[in-house]
Amino acid sequence: MINHPLISADDHLDLEAIAPTMFVDRAPARLRDRVPRVVPGESGNVWMLDGRVIALSGNRPGGLVDREPLGLRPGEPHGRMELMDRDNVQTHVIFGPAAGFTFTQDPEIRLACTQAYNDHMLEFSAVNPKRLVPLAMMPGQSAEAATAELLRCAKAGHRGVLLPLYETDGLPFGEAWEGFWAAANETRIPVNFHLGGGSMRLKSKLKSWTMPAMVSIIAMQMDEALATLIFSGTFDRFPDVRVIFGESGIGWVPYFVNRMDACCRKYNSKSEDVKLERLPSEYYGYNVLHTYEEDDLGLAVLDVIGADAVMWASDFPHGDSTWPNSHEIIEKSALSQMDEASRRKILYGNAAKLYGLD
Numbered sequence: 001m002i003n004h005p006l007i008s009a010d011d012h013l014d015l016e017a018i019a020p021t022m023f024v025d026r027a028p029a030r031l032r033d034r035v036p037r038v039v040p041g042e043s044g045n046v047w048m049l050d051g052r053v054i055a056l057s058g059n060r061p062g063g064l065v066d067r068e069p070l071g072l073r074p075g076e077p078h079g080r081m082e083l084m085d086r087d088n089v090q091t092h093v094i095f096g097p098a099a100g101f102t103f104t105q106d107p108e109i110r111l112a113c114t115q116a117y118n119d120h121m122l123e124f125s126a127v128n129p130k131r132l133v134p135l136a137m138m139p140g141q142s143a144e145a146a147t148a149e150l151l152r153c154a155k156a157g158h159r160g161v162l163l164p165l166y167e168t169d170g171l172p173f174g175e176a177w178e179g180f181w182a183a184a185n186e187t188r189i190p191v192n193f194h195l196g197g198g199s200m201r202l203k204s205k206l207k208s209w210t211m212p213a214m215v216s217i218i219a220m221q222m223d224e225a226l227a228t229l230i231f232s233g234t235f236d237r238f239p240d241v242r243v244i245f246g247e248s249g250i251g252w253v254p255y256f257v258n259r260m261d262a263c264c265r266k267y268n269s270k271s272e273d274v275k276l277e278r279l280p281s282e283y284y285g286y287n288v289l290h291t292y293e294e295d296d297l298g299l300a301v302l303d304v305i306g307a308d309a310v311m312w313a314s315d316f317p318h319g320d321s322t323w324p325n326s327h328e329i330i331e332k333s334a335l336s337q338m339d340e341a342s343r344r345k346i347l348y349g350n351a352a353k354l355y356g357l358d
Contacts, residue, residue: 001331004344005090007351008326010194010246010291010313013134015047015055015097017075017317019120026116034109035116047103054103064317074317077127084131087324089314091357093160094121094134095194095246100164107141111149114139118153133355135160135192140167147180154187159355160244161189165225166197173232185238190354194246195219215320219249223256226288230260233274235287242354245290247320250298250310253290257281257304284309289350293320299334307342311351 020038027035036049044059058072073079084092101113114137121134136153138161139145150161161184163172172180184191195218204214222245235241260280268276285308292298293315302310312330315321322329335343352358 001336002327004348007091007348008089008314009093009311009351010095011092011316012095012318013075016057016060017072019075020057022120023113023116026119027112031112035113049103070317077124077132081131087326089326091131091133095162096137098196100137100167102167111139111145122156130357133159135162138163140164143177143180147183150183154189160192162192162194165193171225171228173228173234181234181238181241185240188240190242190244192244192246193225195222195248220252222248227260230280230283233276235283236277241287243288247315248290249295250290250292251295254301254304293322296334307345308350310346312347
């Protein structure tokens with residue numbers, strides 16, 4: 001069924017696999033004693049900051065459940081590509097650490113770590129730009145800092161950015177964030193969000209029933225950001241902004257888009273501040289896209305948002321990942337019942353176009 005390369009539109013480089021000297025090597029000299037560093041711990045190397053352990057380094061299974069330890073290989077370009085070859089995947093779009101750089105509340109240190117990561121990942125990608133597409137991490141502490149970093153990273157050659165939804169003071173839309181979206185519109189650099197956080201009260205713990213419960217609902221916590229993004233008129237003011245909801249899944253999206261359309265028909269004409277120029281569903285395919293790993297239900301109702309709005313992902317190296325059996329899982333999925341043109345868009349074409357890989 002698959003007669004073309006695969007592009008995975010959502011993969012990760014966790015802090016555990018990041019080069020151990022990255023922050024120290026790249027931080028300004030005056031900050032080098034204040035950024036995270038790797039030191040020996042009782043059971044292996046650990047990341048330390050301000051006298052406390054913030055993560056392990058190279059000695060955990062990389063997030064993979066009941067599979068092999070990966071060590072630092074996901075953070076080494078050639079090591080990562082060898083792991084990609086085992087999955088027969090051509091390209092990874094790489095999201096940074098899931099928690100961002102929230103290990104510190106010091107805005108100066110957080111910005112230094114963010115910029116160090118972004119500069120490091122440009123060199124990482126340069127080993128093979130067709131296969132390695134890292135997203136630049138945006139500082140969430142202020143709209144001004146995020147705007148400046150977006151412009152810096154776009155100029156340096158990054159092909160996409162990740163804006164942390166839940167690090168910002170309120171959702172990153174509205175008047176305070178107009179400059180950021182204007183910059184994204186001008187540079188036409190895709191802006192990614194990723195699941196994590198939201199309005200849920202449930203807190204998960206390892207080896208507890210709370211883990212599957214939390215994982216079951218976390219993607220749908222993105223509904224508030226999606227509705228805010230659309231109904232605030234962001235795409236009408238900035239028509240070349242493209243936003244990707246990473247690891248959101250798609251099964252819940254058709255219902256939610258239909259609901260937004262219905263609410264738009266009822267309330268749009270009554271709005272005195274923002275009136276949408278189109279129905280919410282009409283922003284899909286160009287302005288809004290979603291990634292998923294395994295979601296036959298979503299594929300069954302894909303006509304609501306269309307194949308142009310969806311990108312497959314392996315979520316390497318996390319617990320939901322299809323690695324190293326992605327081809328087998330795809331072949332057994334509902335994609336096998338879809339037309340070839342739609343399959344190609346979802347597995348390759350949409351991501352290739354978005355990140356300049358075609």
